[in-house]
Amino acid sequence: xxxxxxxxxxxxxxxxxxxxxxxxxxxxxxxxxxxxxxxxxxxxxxxxxxxxxxxxxxxxxxxxxxxxxxxxxxxxxxxxxxxxxxxxxxxxxxxxxxxxxxxxxxxxxxxxxxxxxxxxxxxxxxxxxxxxxxxxxxxxxx
Numbered sequence: 770x771x772x773x774x775x776x777x778x779x780x781x782x783x784x785x786x787x788x789x790x791x792x793x794x795x796x797x798x799x800x801x802x803x804x805x806x807x808x809x810x811x812x813x814x815x816x817x818x819x820x821x822x823x824x825x826x827x828x829x830x831x832x833x834x835x836x837x838x839x840x841x842x843x844x845x846x847x848x849x850x851x852x853x854x855x856x857x858x859x860x861x862x863x864x865x866x867x868x869x870x871x872x873x874x875x876x877x878x879x880x881x882x883x884x885x886x887x888x889x890x891x892x893x894x895x896x897x898x899x900x901x902x903x904x905x906x907x908x909x910x911x
Contacts, residue, residue: 783866793840
């Protein structure tokens, strides 16, 4: 999962964070449902894989555990990336977290510009500096 950010796309990584949190909660609920499920399964076709329902549930839980670990890794990465940012930078992170192409992105940019008191060109420069800083943190942990 984390490998999709190899050429670290800061905007995409930040925009995916909310989805990662949501998906992690869903996976934990799914894992719990698999753990709680029981009873007989009558739809099994002979010779189509594991016939033991207990083994199938264990296999499903293990698969879910791997996915959970991937999402937790991404969330930890986000937390490390944003841990030492200033309040101003955190406001800029909120803007960068809005997906490109979203209709609200332009109005959010104007709102951010007014809130921070920067002209649009200065804010673009600051956003690019923040992206570079976050890339450096992601690459080197600096």
